Amino acid sequence: MLDSKIFQYTGTTLSCDNVHLDRLADTFGTPLFVTSRKSLVESYMAFERAFEALPHFSCYSVKANFNLSVIKTFSELGCGCDVNSGGELYRALQAGVSPDRIIFAGVGKKPEEIAYALERGVLMLKAESFSELKAIDRIAGGQGKKASVAIRINPNVTAETHPYITTGDSKEKFGIDEAELPEVFDFLGNLQNVKLVGLDMHIGSQIFDTEYYVAATTKLLTILNAAKAHGFTIEFLDIGGGFPVTYDPLKPATPIEQFAEKLIPMLLPTGIKVIFEPGRYLVANASVLLTRILYRKRNHTGKEFFVVDAGMTELIRPALYQSHHEIQSVTRHESTIIADVVGPVCESSDFFARHRAIPDAEEGELLAVMSSGAYAAVMGSNYNGRLRPAEVLVDGSEVTLVRKRETYEQLVQNERF
């Protein structure tokens, strides 16, 4: 369990650590992502504590929040990185992560991305098809190297979560079917430049029920025995990420300790190092998206709207996954009003809340969209010509601008006519 509440009211003003959020909005403008370093550290420590009985290596899944300062924070704590593209690999390296602490995932790695990862010497590439194994073998051979690979297995477990974030089901594009594995093991025997070091899975994201992990891990362990029978020495069992967080206090996430309780007794007897790839768990509750109320309006049916200056271009999760984010006013209000909180983007799906009790704040005041640390800024876009927002990292009373707000010039800098 995380033991501190990072975002809370001091007096009547919402703060992050020791810093009032209105001060940050005045200094850096809005929309603004505010991330607490303390929260990142606490989440990582809680994860590590839960699994401390198991020889393991946690690789932060950079896709959840790829800001360099976030990657660096985890790296300094001893965490590795899970990357999904050449761009994420570049980011991890720029943040100072040693290549031998980086694992490379992705269902569609381009040859140049494979070459880049091999040149830099990542710990392992996770292969998702026969064709990809062939490509890795060819590219490694060209570099005079032997590539360390893990096979990503599709365990055909349909975890109950939003359908867009379930990944371990045979309907989905991810991994190699368990039925094909005997053939894969034979195939690997013929590849000169590839060494099988790991077995990998990732069944989805925001998974509340530990039983899905148990079912998938059971399959992984059966496959481990098959790999051993084929003469392979497996060094890593990669369980993936997917551990849940609380977005809505009415639907609290299953504590990480319950996952550990189920997984440790299954994995410990193997004597093999376990890799975890937590993303959301480490970052979701470390950030808020600060936004200013531009207008309030009421239509003829009496429906109320708060029109704010952030939108789906900064946080697409409500539009994409119908996800819930708590909304708090930066200046505390005792009274609430039933309203929609909507952005300025020209789409009806551009909303943060619908028909929700919202603090009865006035035009010009600030709202904080809570739990905006995971799959938020990273999924941002320039749609409607919108500028990517600034991001700050708060550490106690210290504030660092870790991403500048984009400018109009940057919006067109790669274009010619």
Ligand SMILES: Cc1ncc(COP(=O)(O)O)c(C=O)c1O
């Ligand atoms: C391969 C892989 N590992 C790890 C993660 C991180 O998942 P989460 O953020 O739910 O922990 C993802 C997310 O989709 C993923 O695809």
